[in-house]
Amino acid sequence: MTPVERPLEEVVPLPFFVYGTLRPGEVNHTLFLRGRTLAEEPAVLPDAALYDGPGYPFAVHRPGGTVVGELITAEPGAYAELLAGLDRLEEYEGPGRPGNVYDRLARPTLRPDGSTVRAWVYLAAPLVARDLREAGTEIPGGDWLRRPSRA
Numbered sequence: 001m002t003p004v005e006r007p008l009e010e011v012v013p014l015p016f017f018v019y020g021t022l023r024p025g026e027v028n029h030t031l032f033l034r035g036r037t038l039a040e041e042p043a044v045l046p047d048a049a050l051y052d053g054p055g056y057p058f059a060v061h062r063p064g065g066t067v068v069g070e071l072i073t074a075e076p077g078a079y080a081e082l083l084a085g086l087d088r089l090e091e092y093e094g095p096g097r098p099g100n101v102y103d104r105l106a107r108p109t110l111r112p113d114g115s116t117v118r119a120w121v122y123l124a125a126p127l128v129a130r131d132l133r134e135a136g137t138e139i140p141g142g143d144w145l146r147r148p149s150r151a
Contacts, residue, residue, distance in 0.1 A: 039073040
């Protein structure tokens with residue numbers, strides 16, 4: 001396989017933007033990320049909205065919205081294993097697959113200093129996103145850790 005044919009994740013390891021149960025202090029951070037990260041820093045995902053789900057959130061593309069989260073940079077030796085584990089957790093089977101609950105997309109994120117970082121983000125798959133837009137509960141402010149049901 002030539003470099004042109006290789007999937008993007010094999011060519012350029014990107015950080016992950018996490019916004020729900022993978023954030024520091026949340027259950028899946030402990031299970032999937034602890035000890036496998038090189039850096040964790042605050043960031044926001046522009047042009048997205050956050051919806052409440054069954055114990056975890058869904059980010060959905062929406063121009064003008066913002067989702068709060070963290071940029072997670074994997075330890076170099078842990079990247080491939082982490083990518084595979086997160087794909088399983090997020091029920092992502094590959095680009096455009098009908099069984100996807102989330103789609104993994106490379107999107108620009110913003111650090112507090114305004115710099116942009118391209119990162120992997122798990123967004124609700126198209127059918128899930130449609131249902132959320134029609135009948136879902138949006139989390140005000142786009143911050144899972146500050147959602148009303150948590151208070």
